[in-house]
Amino acid sequence: KKIATDMKSLTRQVEQFARKKKIEIETLQVREAYRKEFLGNISHELKTPLFTVQGYIDTLIDGAHKDKVIRKKYLDRAQKGVERLTYIVNDMDMITKLEVGDLSLDKERFDIVALISQVFEQFEMKSARKKISLVFDLDYKEPIYVYADKERIQQVIANLVVNSIKYGKENGTTEIAVEDLINNKVIIRVTDNGEGIKSEFIPRLFERFFRVDRTGSRKEGGSGLGLAIVKHIVEAHDERIYVDSELGIGSEFSFTLEKASSRVEDIDVEVEKD
Numbered sequence: 449k450k451i452a453t454d455m456k457s458l459t460r461q462v463e464q465f466a467r468k469k470k471i472e473i474e475t476l477q478v479r480e481a482y483r484k485e486f487l488g489n490i491s492h493e494l495k496t497p498l499f500t501v502q503g504y505i506d507t508l509i510d511g512a513h514k515d516k517v518i519r520k521k522y523l524d525r526a527q528k529g530v531e532r533l534t535y536i537v538n539d540m541d542m543i544t545k546l547e548v549g550d551l552s553l554d555k556e557r558f559d560i561v562a563l564i565s566q567v568f569e570q571f572e573m574k575s576a577r578k579k580i581s582l583v584f585d586l587d588y589k590e591p592i593y594v595y596a597d598k599e600r601i602q603q604v605i606a607n608l609v610v611n612s613i614k615y616g617k618e619n620g621t622t623e624i625a626v627e628d629l630i631n632n633k634v635i636i637r638v639t640d641n642g643e644g645i646k647s648e649f650i651p652r653l654f655e656r657f658f659r660v661d662r663t664g665s666r667k668e669g670g671s672g673l674g675l676a677i678v679k680h681i682v683e684a685h686d687e688r689i690y691v692d693s694e695l696g697i698g699s700e701f702s703f704t705l706e707k708a709s710s711r712v713e714d715i716d717v718e719v720e721k722d
């Protein structure tokens with residue numbers, strides 16, 4: 449009887465072990481498929497600008513360099529292509545670090561209103577080219593202190609503003625608002641009245657390399673990683689990102705941040721400074 453019980457227990461253990469191994473293998477298979485897809489996407493994304501640059505250089509070598517005007521034009525275009533390659537590679541580097549959890553946050557207390565103004569200045573030219581007005585919807589430009597990784601949050605805002613310009617319509621508006629929430633949080637909203645997004649695509653927006661319109665988006669530049677990076681950074685802060693969009697009407701991307709005033713140590717710092 450004892451042998452029978454032991455056998456049963458042993459069988460259960462073997463079954464458990466097999467189940468565990470099966471799950472581990474399945475996880476590895478999923479990861480491997482993911483890795484392959486990622487590498488496939490990377491080479492696909494890099495090929496277009498690489499071919500463009502190569503095309504201009506070949507044409508120059510083949511004789512186009514003799515014409516001063518054409519030479520300048522093609523060199524400018526080749527340079528744009530190299531710039532594009534650089535930021536795609538930078539975005540890939542960033543997403544890889546974020547995905548393997550290799551990017552530690554350097555949180556500090558800073559004024560989110562000043563940071564938004566800075567991002568707006570950064571994109572003044574880009575928005576002017578499309579006659580898009582950047583509007584900061586705030587009654588008083590008084591500082592609002594948050595506690596977060598300033599550099600990363602700057603990137604989040606920059607990516608959202610860039611998208612609102614890229615997918616915004618000529619003569620349109622990009623508006624940013626900062627609102628207080630309960631629980632010592634603020635919400636930052638980036639709203640445009642651009643092309644909007646079909647509801648069926650909304651759940652996929654934050655996937656890396658996902659684009660609603662592949663040809664259209666590529667014309668506008670970008671790596672297809674902007675929103676994936678945004679989501680990672682916001683979630684690394686234990687905060688949330690939301691999208692509200694309607695095709696042909698516009699989109700609103702918003703995310704929450706922790707207010708610095710909720711932290712006693714930060715209030716102390718402020719008192720010391722004063």
Ligand code: ADP
Nearest residue numbers: 611612615659660665670671672673674675699
């Ligand atoms: P990219 O802009 O480089 O293609 P993103 O990850 O930033 O990559 O955005 C993914 C896709 O989401 C875009 O290609 C576009 O189709 C859609 N999208 C993002 N922001 C907006 C917006 N403000 N309005 C409309 N579509 C948007």
